[in-house]
Amino acid sequence: MKTGEDADRAAYCPVAERPARAELDRMLSDPRFHGTERHRKLLRYLVEEFFAGRSASVKAYTIAIDVFARPSSFDPATDPIVRVEASRLRAALAQYYEALGDEATLRIELPKGNYVPLFVRSDGKPPQVLLAPPPISSNVPEPPEQLSSTAVVGRRLSVAKVALAGVGVLAVAFAFYASMVDQFPWKPILSEKPTIIVDVEPQKLKDGEERRRVGGYLVHALSQFSSVRTLAQEPPEGIDVASVTGWVAPRSVVRLAGSKEYKLSISYNMANDAHELAWQVVDPQSNEALRSGALKRTLEDGGNAEEVQQALLVRLARALAGEDGVVTSLETARQLAAPSLGYGCVLQADMALSRTDAENFANALTCLERSLAYNANDPDVSASLAMVLVATGEAGTSPTRRNRALKLADRAVALAPQASQSYVAQMMARFAAGDREAAFLSGLRASALNPLDEAIPARMGLLRYISGHWSEGLRLARLAEENGEYAHHDAALTLALDAYRGRRYEEALLRVRQLANSSDRVVNLLRLAVAGQLGLTQEATNALGEVRSPEGPLEISLTAEPATRNYAPELAAAIEDGLGKASLQINGNP
Incomplete structure (x- = not known):
């Protein structure tokens, strides 16, 4: 006689165990x-536990202990390894079956919300769910996980269509899907850009005027960044913010679903000729202080009192909402721990663009495509997808991808004409398409919309430099370097390229070493060329190891790299010369 658990398994498992294991x-x-060894071990463990009838007891804690060899003191609240690896496994499964296409007759999936595998037939017969996840045991409560950026979207729609195809009413299928989508356990979690609530604390009761000016200017500075929403708390009674700044504070904070809120507390003090600004980013839900800092500047540093104040507030806005800003970094960490679609995918794309490795790009592409499938009118997603298509080189080698990148960027501009990021995407897409003058016009528009974001002149400066506008590209790179809290990758690469072109090879080597990233092919190609010019055989060998794939050709040529095909002939020839010398040194023919 079957136990209750066995009966549940029989009800949820009409597929035989043998074909399921054979598919695994x-x-x-x-x-x-392309899953890692960790992913293979995790998937096999989950399938084994399922067929052993123990899926209901599989939790993050048991996986951490049994699969990842964590100690018994493991706390899933502080160590997100299980959530992160499960999300990456879902991504690997989705990518695998997409590549497999019609070859697969049985798919293994891992829906969100639990760790129970799901088997789905895909052999040309009606898409019948063969193995649905059993209900989660109520004895061991576990907070629901957010959906991986690569959860399979199309399957839900196809299941709904086929289920109603018997009655021959396709419109009804769409209506059914639309009405039931919220009920599916694997419905995605859609995130929005974070909200910063500005609160300036007066030092004295009579400081209301100063508080108004500081708060108004800071809101104005933060609102220029496309990465955040900015709100201010209600002004004190009797203060008319609109008459001074033109900005109207809402009477109550408008909360946006899926948006994480951060409270920014500011204390501004002026003593003699010194201006001091203390700030603190607080989680309003837990009242936890997440980050804090202080800035100081005197009139001796240049400018009058108002200019000094504005310079401090601009620095703070950049430090909070810039590409490597505090709030941006906090949101990126949240996305890694609990992946989501929407703005979460935009952050994932930003990570991929800064690290330039194939795995991050593949994950970001899948995440953005899923987000676009749910909301085709998200300008941030459209802009990010266009930039990723360009950065991977696909837009440069495939006319179809190039046209798509252009359309996505143009759509982002149409949907968000005041967002600088939309124009940055348009600049990159136009440049990849060969329309350089139009690209730089888009870059100028982006700079005009947000003159505070050092990433814009950094990106535009690199494009100007590699296309042969040496002075202008160098000027923009130095501007980005001067204004940024951190050295932006594109600005640093421009300066390295200029040192190489000027035959300042020692300086070029120092700069490319500072940009060291095993997955950044452009940087490692330049490093290889510099090593060739300096006669550094070991450096050249190490750089070649980073550039060459296991199955790649022995000879490395700049012309074969999609990311470097837009280089001006003079620059390309200089780098090719260094690559040739490096090849001779490595092969023992100096």
């Missing part, structure tokens, strides 16, 4: 499955 073994041995 086949997939894990298939070179097209």
Whole structure:
């Protein structure tokens, strides 16, 4: 006689155990499955536990202990390894079955909300769910996880369509899907850009005027960044903010679903000729102080009192909402721990653009495509997807991808004409398409919309430099370097390229070493060329190891790199010369 648990398994498992295990073994041995060893171990564990009837007891804690060898003191609240690896496994599964196409007759999926595998037939027969996840045991409560950026979207719609195809009413299928989508357990979590609530604390009761000016200017500075929403708390009674700043504070904070809120507390003090600004980013829900800092400037540093004040507030806005800003970094960490679609994918794309490695780009592409499938009118997602298509080189080698990148960027501009990021995406897409003058016009528009974001002159400066506008590109790179809290990748690369072109090879080597990233092919190509010019055989060998893929050609040529095809002939020839010398040194023919 079957126990209650066995009965549940029988009800949820009409597929035989043997073909399910056979599919697992086949997939894990298939070179097209790009999961890591951790992912393979995790998936096999989950399938084994399912067929052993123990899925209801599989939690983040048990996985951490049994699969990832964490100690018994493991706390999932402080160590997100299980959530992160499960999300990456879902991404690997989705990518694998997309690549497999019609070859798969049985798919293994891992829906969100639990760790129970799901088997779905895909052999040309009606998409019938063969193995649905059993209900989560109420004895061991566990907060629901957010959806991986790569959860399979199209399957839900196809299941709903086919289920109603028997009655021959396709419109009804769409209506059914629309009405039921919120009920599916694997509905995605959609995130929005974070909200910063500005609160300036007066030092004295009579400081209301100063508080108004500081708060108004800071809101104005933060609102220029596309990465955040900015709100201010209600002004004190009797203060008319609109008459001074033109900005009207809401009477009550408008909360946006899916948007994390951060309270920014500011204390501004002026003593003699010194201006001091203390700030603190607080989680309003827990009242936890997340980050804090202080800035100081005197009139001796240049400018009158108002100019000094504005310079401090601009520095703070950049430090909070810039590409490597505090709030941006906090949101990126949240996305890594609990992936989501929407703005979460934009952050994932930003990570990929800064690290330039294939795995991050693949994950970001999948995440952005899923987000676009749910909301085709998200300008941030459209802009990010266009930039990723350009950065991977796909827009430069495929006319279809190039046109798509242009359309996505143009759509982002149409949807958000006041967002600088939309124009940055348009600049990159136009440049990849060969329309350089139009690209730089888009870059100028982005700079005009947000003159505070050092990432804009950094990106535009690199494009100007590699296309042969040496002085202008160098000026923009230095501007970005001067204004930024951190050295932006594109500005640093421009300065490294200029040192190489000027035959200042020692300086170029120092700069490329500072940009060291094993997955950044452009940087490592330049490093290889510099090593060739300096006669550094070991440096050249190390750089070649980073550039060459295991199955790649022995000879490395700049012309074969999609990311460097827009280089001006003079620059390309100089780098090619260094690559040739490096090749001779490595092969023992100096």
